[in-house]
Amino acid sequence: AESDTAHGASMAIEQINKGGGVNSADGVYQLELVTLEAAPTEQSLASDIDTLVGQDVLVLLGPDSNAVLTPDNIALLLDTGLPVLTPATANSLTDNDDTNSLFRMRAPEGLHSSALAAYLLEDLELTQIALVQTDVESTEALALFENELIAAGAQAAAKIQLPAGSPLSPTVQELGGINPQAVVMWGAPGDAVELLEDLRAAGWEGRFAYRHAEEASRSGALPDALGEGVLGVTSWSFGYTGDVSRIFTRDYVQKYAAVPGPMSVAAYDSMWFLSVALRNQSVDANTIKSRLLNTTPPTLVQGILRPVDFGNGDLIRIVMVYELGPGGGPQVVARYDDGVLLTGGAQGAAEVPTPTPTPGPPTDTPAPTATLEGNYARVTVNRLNVRSGPGLEYDQIGQVEANELYEIIGRSPDFAWFTINFNGQVGWVSAEFVTVEGDLGSIPANELPPSPTPALSPTPTIAPTPDLAITQVQLNPTQPIPGQVFTATVTVRNNGGGAAGAFVVQGVFQPGPVIAVANIEGLAAGAEIQAQLTGTLANSGQWTASIVADETKVVLESNEENNTYNLSYLADYPIVANQTNQQITANTEWDLYGGTNDIVWDGFNIGMVNGAKIAVLSGFTYENSHYELINPAQITQTGLTTEQVTSGAIFGIITAEGQRAIMRVDNRQDSTIFVSYRVYN
Structure with a gap:
């Protein structure tokens, strides 16, 4: 199908093939883009996958939309065994991919929220920020943005979440009474335009930020005069003035008579990165996946693609905050790489x-x-x-x-x-x-x-050299508890033929960073040693630690590429109750923990009793949830309607005793529900 993603990929493939194709270990290949007749939907993806696999493709490109990538559809993609390159930004997209098959071509949604929050709080020094959401798809983005505010010690001046199609006039009145310094909006472009028009007509003069402001301006939905000064955030903007970015924009406009968007660039960069990964390699799915994870980072249009540093399938984590000018064009005002402000970012300069x-x-x-x-x-x-x-x-x-x-x-x-x-x-x-x-x-x-072909020559005599590699890391406890000391036992093996002298093993743990170091006196060829790293984490969360053998690079090794071990872990507080798939029939009142009833289920609705509170949560899975996600400031409802009690729904709860709990609806059959929950100490 015709799309920004297809256009970007097609342009890159045309350039790659014109330059001679890809020199692999199996010969020289020309790349070909196989497209579907229409963009996949949540319902059509299964048959779309069969169509593409039936044409012997080696890599899947897409889907573009977060909404299409349901857990069931992700499982279907993984079942193909093929590498999947997608511009979708759902934060937890790659969390449960144990096969290293999913590759995210743009920064995850959490980094978009982090960048926009940082710019509003730090650069503009705003503190009164109201949040408005008018579509279900943006629930994760809003929750992540609010988490960034809380982490920075701020709190939303208002949080207004409306069902699609709801009238906006009450929202305008509520915001007018608060008069926030900024309003951050998620939802359909028409809703954003209507809200901004009504706020300006009511005399509000604050800053307005809309997640997809540039797209709304390019499509004509956001008038130039109204859009001037509106902030947005994206993985790439044609307003970025880096040299390679300007050339790409020029070539794209000449080819398609249209301005490129972030999807175009993500696909373009990914095709070039794929061609680099295939050089001198066997062309098969497993080799491609390994090379995509471990190839030396190249500098492309968005910036430096460095999946080897992330270890979870993310190719790049660059995000740009921009401001619309009087003609609707964006000017990049800040660039971030994995949450860190890049130097020269205000002008979009190279970092x-x-x-x-x-x-x-x-x-x-x-x-x-x-x-x-x-x-x-x-x-x-x-x-x-x-x-x-x-x-x-x-x-x-x-x-x-x-x-x-x-x-x-x-x-x-x-x-x-x-x-x-x-x-x-x-x-x-x-x-x-x-x-x-x-x-x-x-x-x-x-x-x-x-591509260079090594000439046959006598094998020289080379002095044996060490090769340090981390083979295993074990956490104790396996789920670190915030505020308590944990230990990471790191097994380092010398796979080389020579002995290694003294070196350092360093671990960088999150949140923090918490840096732990162990000194190793030396390691003989073929020997193993265990290093003990200790630390204390401040908060709960799903994190990744980077652990490096010979972090200071003092040992000359035969292979310097295998010294880093990325460890994913969940830090969380202790739980006092943990129930799985408990059956709850109509007209049941029950106690989660502590002796006082908390919940009433009447077969349709959930009611809270004895002062307990509840709220719908989103943006993460039940398995990856943790204590910090259950924010008492957000858990304020005394009940939920039947429309909210659906299979897969996740609820945050404050029990009658004041303890935090999280619950998931595993299944609903008529007036009976099956739930899993856990209560924190």
Whole structure:
């Protein structure tokens, strides 16, 4: 089907094939994009998967929508055994993927919420922020944003959640009475426009943020005059002024006569990343999945794709906050990578740091002193390798020094490498470590040289070297308790043929970070040792720790790529009651824990008694829920209607005794429900 995702992927594939295709271990391949006649829906995805698998595809691209990716549909995708590249942003999308098959092409929704909250709270220094939601699909995004406010010590001035199609006039009146400094909106574009128009007509002058402001402006739903000053957040915006981003936007507009959106860029980058991952590799599903997780991070249009740092299938975690101008165009005001503000982010500048050059002896290629004609690359690191082709697998043919200037004579199709005139021959340098002086758009694309084939030669005698790898990490307790000391037992093995000297094992645990270090005196070839890391966590949550052997890189190893072990874990407080699939019949009143009844089920509705409270929660699974998600400030209802008591629904509860609890409806059959719940101490 025609879509932004298909357009971005198609443009990348066309460029890859024009540059010679993909040189794999099995031969040279041309990529082909196989599309469906219509975008998949929640109901059609099963048959759509069968259609694509029947055409012998090796990678699945999509679905684009969070709504399509239900647990059942995710299971169907995983059952194919194929790698799945999706631009969907649901926060828990990759949490239960034990097969490493799901790859998220854009930052998760939580980082979008985090970036927007950080910009409002820290950059604009706003404290009175109201939240409005008018669609079910945005429940997770709102909850994640509110969690960010709470984590920063703030609280929403108002939280208004309306069913789709509800009148907005009462909301305008409520917000007018509060007069917040900012309103953050999730919902359909028409609702956002109506709410903003009515607020402005009522005299409200605060800041308005809408999750999909740029898309609403591009589609014409948000008028330019009304939209001026509206904030939005996205994984990529055509308002980002990075060099490669500008070239991509120009090429996309020329090809499709349309401005690219975040889906286009995500698909474009993913196809180029796929081509890099396939170089010199066998073309099969398992190899592709492994390479997508472990390939050296390339710099593409969105920024640096570095799944090896995340370990959960996320390819990139860059998010941009933007502001709409008087003509509806976005200007990027802040960029974040995995929640960290990037330097130069306010102008969308590149985040690669420029080290202070180390002066060296005069070179044979002096920098021109007059006005430059043509395009030049200025080296921004102390010393940069020049290679025979665009990749680390090509031979090194020399080096260039900091601040030296070389004429650019071409580029790779993805702008990741430039060719320079190096001592009379063509050399390739990484675009990540140079700045371009000239017109980047005028640099022609080079045909890529053949992948290097190692020549047969006698095997040299090499001194045995160590190879440190972490084989296992065990937590005690397996579920750390906030405020109590935990221990991580890290097993390190030397797989190499040489002994390793002294080194450090370091673990970075969340939330925090909590950094724990153990010193190892040395490790013989083939030997194992256990290091003990201890720490104390401040809060509950689903987290990932990064544990590194030889964190300071003092041991020269035969393989430096296997030193990191990513450990996912749930930190949570102790529970005093844990029930699974308990049957509750009509007209039952029961006590979760503590001796006082909390809930009444009449066969249709849930009522709370003896001061107990309840609320519907979303944005996570029952298995991944934890103590901090049950916020007493949000658990304020005295009952739920029959429409809210559905299979799979998750409720936060404050019991009659004041304890936090979480409950899931496992099934509902007429007037009988089956529930699982746990109560915290």
